[in-house]
Amino acid sequence: MKQVAANMAGTVISVLVQPGDTISEGQDVIVLESMKMEVPVQSMEAGKVVEVKANIGDFVNDGDIIVVLE
């Protein structure tokens, strides 16, 4: 199963995809706030979103799975 992980520690400020969406490689899936910056997190792979594991306001760590792809 393909997954998208956070690439740095931060707080989720927006979620750009939902289950059922088809996403392309390099597409932004979530935006974190970290170091006072808006940090878009990209998917390294194309696929269909099965689950979004992070909600707005959640703190995520580097490596935490935020989106699961089919």
Added chain:
Amino acid sequence: MTKHLEETLQEKIAHIKQGGDAKYHEKLKEQNKLFVRDRLKLLFDDEFMVEDGLFANVMAGDLPADGVVTAIGKVNGQTVCVMANDSTVKAGSWGSRTVEKIIRIQETAEKMRVPLIYLVDSAGARITDQLEMFPGRRGAGRIFYNQVKLSGKIPQVCILFGPSAAGGAYIPAFCDIVIMVDKNASMYLGSPRMAEMVIGEKVSLEELGGARMHCSVSGCGDVLAANEEEAIQSARTYLSFFPANYSEQPPLQAAKAPIETAKDITTIVPENQNAAFNMHDLIQSLVDADSFFEIKKLFAQELITGLARLDGKPVGIIANQPRVKGGVLFVDSADKAARFITLCDAFGIPLLFLADVPGFMIGTAVERAGIIRHGAKMISAMAEATVPKISVIVRKAYGAGLYAMASSAFEPDACIALPGAQIAVMGPEAAVNAVYSNKIQAIEDPAERQAFIQEKRKEYQEDIDLYLLASNLIVDAIVPPSGLRHDLISRYEIYKGKRQVFSDRKHPVYPV
């Protein structure tokens, strides 16, 4: 008599040039690999080639050239020395004459003061020959000693086509750049089999030491090539930026305007300090069309490093990438920058810093990984660089991030800013929180509290106003975005006459 001797010789030469047995050539094809002599044809400009040591180990009968070709040819019109493993001969492994040939081509490159290219595809040492090739004065250790000695004197380039195992893995490690062929190239000290036997780890070769892993995770690889042709072309392109040796000037090419699709800088850089943008767009709007050659593209992507041309002249670019991890500096990005700065400085390639940096990363993970010493390494390399260096504050430069990006205190030839740039110990939100934390907590009414915060942020903004900084000579110029390329071209033209000796000591104690 001479005719018959010549015929015998020609036969022997032709035989040796065929390399190993046909079955090993078949194996190359299966692996999508080229024969060593075909690689050399792609690398060199033309037929011009001088080879020594062709008859190495000829008496053994089955070890043509002892598994390595050492030759001199031309790349972009420049004479270069090459050592190239032949994996059809005992898997490219090293015997005593293999090692001696490699040492000799290094010595030749040193005397001629020309670039040295290592085409690596080798299983490592022939353990059966270890006494002759491993421990002695002219054993394999001398190859690495020579590499260290040559570092910074002549460009050393490694193209990795296959394995580079155990001690052999240090050949790429001591080169200026390592180009790896995806799926085929690998570097490792202990093979997967050894890892399982010695430490009980079960892992595939690709995961353990594959090209993609090294180019994106370990940082041991600089360029990931899809195939051998692309890898060899990358080496040729890379060398087009470099002089033959440190005492010569980098080669010039005809000037070109930026690509036609380059965007206007004012539309690239958002005014909102916290919003992401793609720094590659800014680089493309500044440099000559199609001249940007990125190094470590897949590694520590929050910082971009690459060679390019400005008005036909080579320049080394170090740029924060706000689109990745907010452009914050991490352990790996600091390491990547330090290495790249040292490379450019060694060979007289001017430096361009494009700063948009919120600072160095904070938190447990990076402190434990030693972000302070890695940051120090970057700052040390940048401070010591004496080539022309220009720092452009594109949008913001906070904290030690400002220092690391060659700001005023580190003797750039100029520290210039685009309008809208913010230079400060930290951004307004963090600063107000740091200074007035207790006061903010003490205000009970939320509206009143917010008003207080807004007022203090506004005061802070006024304190770090760019015109105030220019007025105090902290930045040397505020440049209109539309004139940035022209300004940089003019400045490098002026600074090219720069002669600076940083210090007369032996060398610093590197903070690594």
